[in-house]
Amino acid sequence: MKNRTVLPNIYLIVILCLFYLPIILVILYSFNVSRISSVWEGFTLDWYRELLRDRSMFEALRNSLILAALSSAAAGVVGTLGATGMARRRMRGGKAMEYLSTLPIMIPEIILGLVLLVFFSALGLPFGMVTLVIAHTIFCIPYVYLMVKARLAGLDKSYVEAARDLGASEMRAFYDITLPLTAPAIVSGVLLSFAMSFDDVIISVFVTGANTNTLPIKIYSQLKTGVTPKTNALCAVIFLVTVFLGGLSAWIARPRKKDINI
Amino acid sequence: MDSPPEEKGYKHITIIWEVNMKKTGSVLLTALLLTVFLAGCGGEQDASGSDRQEGGTGTTASGQLNLFTWEGMFPQELLDGFEEETGYRINYVNFDYDETMLAKLEASKGGDYDLVIADDYIIETVIAEELAQALDTSRIENYGNIDAVYQGQFYDPDDQYTVPFGAGVQTIVYDPAQVDITINGYADLWDESLADSIGIIANYRVIDGLALKVLGESYNTEDLDKIKEAGDLLKDLAPNIRLIKDDNLQDDLISGEVSAAVMYTSQVTTAKLANPDLEIVYPSEGIGFGIMAGFIPSDAPNADAAYAFLDYLLDAENAAAYFEYLGYYSTNVAANDYLSDDMKDLLTIPEGYATDMEMIQNIGSEAEQLHSTEWVEFKTAAGQ
Amino acid sequence: MMSKKNRQSARESGASRLLVAPMYLITLFFVLGPLIYMVVLSFQQRAEVWGVENRFTIGNYLRIFEPVYMNTFIQSLKLALLSTALIVLIGYPFGYFMAKLSTKWRSRAMFALIIPFWTSSLMRLYGWIIVFRANGVLDTILMRFGLTDAPLKLLYTYPAVVTGMIYVLLPFMIYAVYASVEKMDWSLIEAARDLGASPVRAFVTVCLPLTLPGLFSGVILTFIPSMGLYFIADILGGNKIVLIGNVIQEQLMKAHDWPFAAALAIVLMLLTSLLLFLYGKITKSDSLEGLI
Numbered sequence: 001m002k003n004r005t006v007l008p009n010i011y012l013i014v015i016l017c018l019f020y021l022p023i024i025l026v027i028l029y030s031f032n033v034s035r036i037s038s039v040w041e042g043f044t045l046d047w048y049r050e051l052l053r054d055r056s057m058f059e060a061l062r063n064s065l066i067l068a069a070l071s072s073a074a075a076g077v078v079g080t081l082g083a084t085g086m087a088r089r090r091m092r093g094g095k096a097m098e099y100l101s102t103l104p105i106m107i108p109e110i111i112l113g114l115v116l117l118v119f120f121s122a123l124g125l126p127f128g129m130v131t132l133v134i135a136h137t138i139f140c141i142p143y144v145y146l147m148v149k150a151r152l153a154g155l156d157k158s159y160v161e162a163a164r165d166l167g168a169s170e171m172r173a174f175y176d177i178t179l180p181l182t183a184p185a186i187v188s189g190v191l192l193s194f195a196m197s198f199d200d201v202i203i204s205v206f207v208t209g210a211n212t213n214t215l216p217i218k219i220y221s222q223l224k225t226g227v228t229p230k231t232n233a234l235c236a237v238i239f240l241v242t243v244f245l246g247g248l249s250a251w252i253a254r255p256r257k258k259d260i261n262i
Numbered sequence: 263m264d265s266p267p268e269e270k271g272y273k274h275i276t277i278i279w280e281v282n283m284k285k286t287g288s289v290l291l292t293a294l295l296l297t298v299f300l301a302g303c304g305g306e307q308d309a310s311g312s313d314r315q316e317g318g319t320g321t322t323a324s325g326q327l328n329l330f331t332w333e334g335m336f337p338q339e340l341l342d343g344f345e346e347e348t349g350y351r352i353n354y355v356n357f358d359y360d361e362t363m364l365a366k367l368e369a370s371k372g373g374d375y376d377l378v379i380a381d382d383y384i385i386e387t388v389i390a391e392e393l394a395q396a397l398d399t400s401r402i403e404n405y406g407n408i409d410a411v412y413q414g415q416f417y418d419p420d421d422q423y424t425v426p427f428g429a430g431v432q433t434i435v436y437d438p439a440q441v442d443i444t445i446n447g448y449a450d451l452w453d454e455s456l457a458d459s460i461g462i463i464a465n466y467r468v469i470d471g472l473a474l475k476v477l478g479e480s481y482n483t484e485d486l487d488k489i490k491e492a493g494d495l496l497k498d499l500a501p502n503i504r505l506i507k508d509d510n511l512q513d514d515l516i517s518g519e520v521s522a523a524v525m526y527t528s529q530v531t532t533a534k535l536a537n538p539d540l541e542i543v544y545p546s547e548g549i550g551f552g553i554m555a556g557f558i559p560s561d562a563p564n565a566d567a568a569y570a571f572l573d574y575l576l577d578a579e580n581a582a583a584y585f586e587y588l589g590y591y592s593t594n595v596a597a598n599d600y601l602s603d604d605m606k607d608l609l610t611i612p613e614g615y616a617t618d619m620e621m622i623q624n625i626g627s628e629a630e631q632l633h634s635t636e637w638v639e640f641k642t643a644a645g646q
Numbered sequence: 647m648m649s650k651k652n653r654q655s656a657r658e659s660g661a662s663r664l665l666v667a668p669m670y671l672i673t674l675f676f677v678l679g680p681l682i683y684m685v686v687l688s689f690q691q692r693a694e695v696w697g698v699e700n701r702f703t704i705g706n707y708l709r710i711f712e713p714v715y716m717n718t719f720i721q722s723l724k725l726a727l728l729s730t731a732l733i734v735l736i737g738y739p740f741g742y743f744m745a746k747l748s749t750k751w752r753s754r755a756m757f758a759l760i761i762p763f764w765t766s767s768l769m770r771l772y773g774w775i776i777v778f779r780a781n782g783v784l785d786t787i788l789m790r791f792g793l794t795d796a797p798l799k800l801l802y803t804y805p806a807v808v809t810g811m812i813y814v815l816l817p818f819m820i821y822a823v824y825a826s827v828e829k830m831d832w833s834l835i836e837a838a839r840d841l842g843a844s845p846v847r848a849f850v851t852v853c854l855p856l857t858l859p860g861l862f863s864g865v866i867l868t869f870i871p872s873m874g875l876y877f878i879a880d881i882l883g884g885n886k887i888v889l890i891g892n893v894i895q896e897q898l899m900k901a902h903d904w905p906f907a908a909a910l911a912i913v914l915m916l917l918t919s920l921l922l923f924l925y926g927k928i929t930k931s932d933s934l935e936g937l938i
Contacts, residue, residue, distance in 0.1 A: 008312070008739075008743035008746070009743070010739070011743060012740060012743050012747075012755065015736065015740055016755075016758055016759075019758075019759070019762050019813075019816075020762060020770070021773070021774070021777065021783075022772075022773025022774050022777065023762055023765055023773060024773075025771060025773045025776045025777065025783065026769050026772065026773040026776075027370050029776065056354065075866060077668070078668045078669050078672060079669070080666060081665045081666065081669065082665065082666050082668065082669030082670075083740065084665050085661075085662045085663070085664075085665030085666035085669075086662075086666060088661075088662045088665075089662040089776075094666075097666070097669070097670055097673055099919070100673045100674075100677050100678060100681075101669060101672075101673040101677060102866070103677055103681065103915065104677060105867070105870050105871060106870045106874075106914075106915050106918050106919065107684075107874070107911055107914075107915055108873075108874035108876070108890070108891045108894050108895075108911055108914065109874065110891070110894060110895045110898055111894055111898060111907055111911040112680070112878075113682070113910065114365065114898060114904070114907075115680040115681075115683055115684050115687075115908075116680055116682075116866050117365060117366070117369055118369070118683060119679055119680045119683055120369075121368075121369035121370075127366075127369070127370065131849070134676060138672070138676050138677060141669065141672070141673075143867065145669070145864060146822070146826055146863045146866060146867060147821065147822060149859075149863070150822060150825060150859040150860045151825050151826065151829060151859075151860075151864070152865040153859040154826060154829060154856060154857075154859055154860075155829070156831070156832070170661055171661075181829065184825055184828055184829070185825045188756070188821045188824070188825050191756075191760050192760075192763075192817075192821060194764075194864045195760055195763040195764055198764055199763070199764070199766060199767050201768070201812055205357070205358065205362060205504030206362070206365070206366075209374065210328050210330070210353065210370075210374040210375055211328075211353060211355075213356075215766075216766055216768070217356065218333075218356075218897070219766045219769065220358065220766075220768060221356035221358065221766060222333050222334065222335075223330070223509065223768055223769075223772070224332070224333065224358055224508075224509045232769070233768065235765050235766055235769045238760075238764065238766075239761065239764075239765045242761045242764045242765070243761055246393065248864075260930065268764075292750035359899045359900075361898070361899040361900065361902055362899070364696065368697075387695055387696045389693075390695055390696070391696060407723055458799075461884075464885055465900070466896075466900060467900075503886070505802050505884035505885070505886075506801060506883065506884055506885035506886060507884060507885060517779060519779055519801065519802075521698060624695070626694060627693075627694055627903075628899055629711075630903075631901070631903065633901075634896060634897065634900070634901040634903070635712065635714060637716050637889055637896075638715070638718065638896075639714045640887045641885060641886055641892075642714065642717060642718070642888050643719070644886045645804075645883070645887050645888060
């Protein structure tokens with residue numbers, strides 16, 4: 001059902017523009033000759049050249065991508081399974097479990113980070129990718145869980161019942177009916193988790209190891225001790241890559257003529 | 263109304279499923295491809311610690327220095343120079359707060375890092391917690407270059423563990439073009455003409471201390487009544503405060519967001535270089551003084567690399583380059599000869615002030631608690 | 647002999663248990679564990695030099711009742727409620743309109759939203775500084791059009807912080823609402839319209855209740871972080887807007903009073919949970935029941 005009037009679309013566009021405004025400005029200032037952001041002194045590509053020479057930046061980027069992929073995938077699986085299971089049957093202690101699992105987003109990151117640091121240290125876990133993935137998965141699960149749960153809540157049970165009546169097994173019904181219907185929620189949850197993990201600074205600072213630097217930590221450190229346009233340049237690059245990725249996958253997944261118009 | 267016909271609904275669903283799966287699949291695929299591509303790129307720098315990171319208490323290759331300090335301390339050329347000269351590869355790890363550093367150092371039981379550079383007061387704790395190892399100064403050729411003025415301080419009275427890496431004072435800087443009065447000391451900051459125009463750093467020992475200084479007290483007093491009095495005095499300052507920020511406060515002074523500021527030395531240096539008309543004030547009441555120093559953690563995986571770095575940075579020319587980049591006072595007397603003329607004044611303490619300075623040290627928990635409570639009240643008042 | 651229904655029931659709960667097992671295990675171990683540590687910590691006493699003493703004390707909790715800290719809680723609450731309310735106002739329509747777009751535009755909109763998210767939120771906030779600061783973008787535009795003749799000095803004020811909060815948290819609300827609206831059966835609205843309801847009436851009586859779970863999720867995902875996001879108040883508020891998150895950070899770092907910080911965090915957690923519980927009761931939204 002399309003938007004009948006043009007007003008809703010205008011609303012969408014205006015909000016999206018406001019969304020992009022700071023980013024556009026950040027990108028603009030990456031070309032600034034002056035180191036200080038408050039003064040514009042001229043156009044230059046120097047910062048980008050400096051960026052390319054910085055190999056620690058690439059390492060950090062790689063680490064962040066791997067971390068985000070692993071965490072959001074893990075959270076996606078665990079969260080979806082959990083939400084589905086919870087929705088089907090009232091589990092003993094289900095409410096408590098649900099509350100507990102959403103706690104990580106209720107606790108301020110700084111104390112969660114510190115507490116995890118001490119906890120992991122007590123467990124003797126090696127600080128690095130292992131602790132990072134665990135920590136990130138913990139705070140990503142709530143996102144997936146809540147999204148899927150909300151989606152399942154409004155789902156018409158008759159679909160599943162119909163399938164069962166037609167003879168489908170549990171697994172079949174889940175795989176063919178429930179999963180596709182909750183797919184948008186799962187995708188939203190995973191994408192959001194990826195973004196949260198990719199952007200996480202505070203918890204990462206605490207639980208990372210000496211040899212594993214992540215991109216947001218690097219940016220954060222740079223912001224703290226001297227914002228140079230190099231950081232802006234980095235963000236510009238990330239932005240472009242993300243846009244490219246998004247465009248690419250949208251192009252791959254474009255509805256073709258043979259797909260039925262939904 | 264009947265429920266939707268099963269067949270049509272079923273088809274409907276599988277189509278959504280396929281389309282969504284394709285989308286998700288393609289996104290994940292491209293993300294994966296990108297990750298692999300980047301992994302390939304980053305793979306050139308082999309012997310990269312990232313591949314070998316799970317050695318908790320650090321089994322790093324013999325060729326790596328794990329340097330743990332704030333970001334932006336060294337110019338890239340200096341770091342590259344070290345790598346070329348010695349063959350060690352620098353793994354530059356950052357922390358934001360000294361306390362984070364200590365927490366991590368404790369968690370790794372003094373391992374994981376080879377050289378740590380942090381603030382004086384935290385090093386006092388590090389040494390007390392036995393997380394630093396005594397330095398064998400005979401291994402550092404350039405040790406004699408250290409300016410004796412900065413040694414023998416409260417955190418390491420016998421200079422057993424540390425090498426100074428810069429000193430700073432918190433000074434007032436203001437723009438005479440925007441400020442009508444002449445500022446000579448802290449007390450002038452309370453002037454009404456400065457309403458909503460002062461920026462201060464977010465360090466509550468420094469700012470509470472500002473008021474203590476006006477009252478004629480020591481930064482490190484444990485007298486709770488005096489601290490309370492200072493807190494009340496500070497609240498009167500609240501209307502004049504526009505901004506409380508630790509990082510890059512100089513930007514706001516330069517851009518005109520604030521017309522006066524109490525800042526760290528490195529920020530003062532940057533500001534003055536950007537706008538030579540700014541006035542730097544060494545407050546008449548006396549100033550707070552701090553030293554950054556480097557130490558080797560007790561269980562450092564590669565102490566040899568740390569010694570090499572210490573020696574490298576104590577070399578007069580290297581040190582000069584370091585201090586010019588950093589913007590803090592030079593703690594290396596040999597380096598002073600190599601400082602460029604326009605930077606020399608900014609990087610050395612003016613004559614006569616060496617006696618009027620007091621270092622901000624750790625205080626007891628009761629006094630600390632009161633300080634932090636007063637600080638929150640002050641900030642809240644500033645936000646009204 | 648077990649009836650077919652019983653056997654099916656047993657198998658169903660078995661399968662359900664398997665499904666929730668990973669979540670249960672991870673939660674029990676990696677969430678409950680640290681949580682217990684945090685609770686224990688909150689009853690300890692900060693040691694003189696560093697760390698904690700093994701003394702039991704409720705002093706930390708008592709300290710929270712000091713007016714300055716109570717005031718901070720109230721401040722945080724006000725800001726969180728204000729931000730959340732504005733986010734609902736802005737985000738719900740967005741999610742709603744987005745769900746009504748055609749399929750290809752829908753996924754485009756979804757990606758358009760997530761892309762800024764992947765650029766560091768810190769940098770994006772700095773982008774807002776460029777907008778808000780004296781003689782920045784906002785001032786330049788307003789002065790160019792003659793609406794104001796002096797810099798607004800909007801930076802480091804309360805409105806700037808609220809803007810930052812909304813900016814950072816809006817996508818959560820949008821996604822949650824979108825996921826819920828998207829799967830709604832539009833024929834129900836059509837039915838209501840056919841029965842004579844005005845568009846507004848149809849919306850309020852049909853659409854709104856059906857999308858409540860999504861709204862609820864959105865509120866959870868928005869309100870909770872808004873109580874703890876201190877870096878926005880730092881960066882855009884010039885540190886003058888003191889939130890509980892700021893206090894916790896400061897207590898943890900500069901004051902190294904871990905027990906007090908833990909106590910604050912636990913109170914914050916309980917407060918947030920209480921509010922969410924009340925909210926759930928008022929909206930009578932309990933997603934589990936939607937499935938029966």
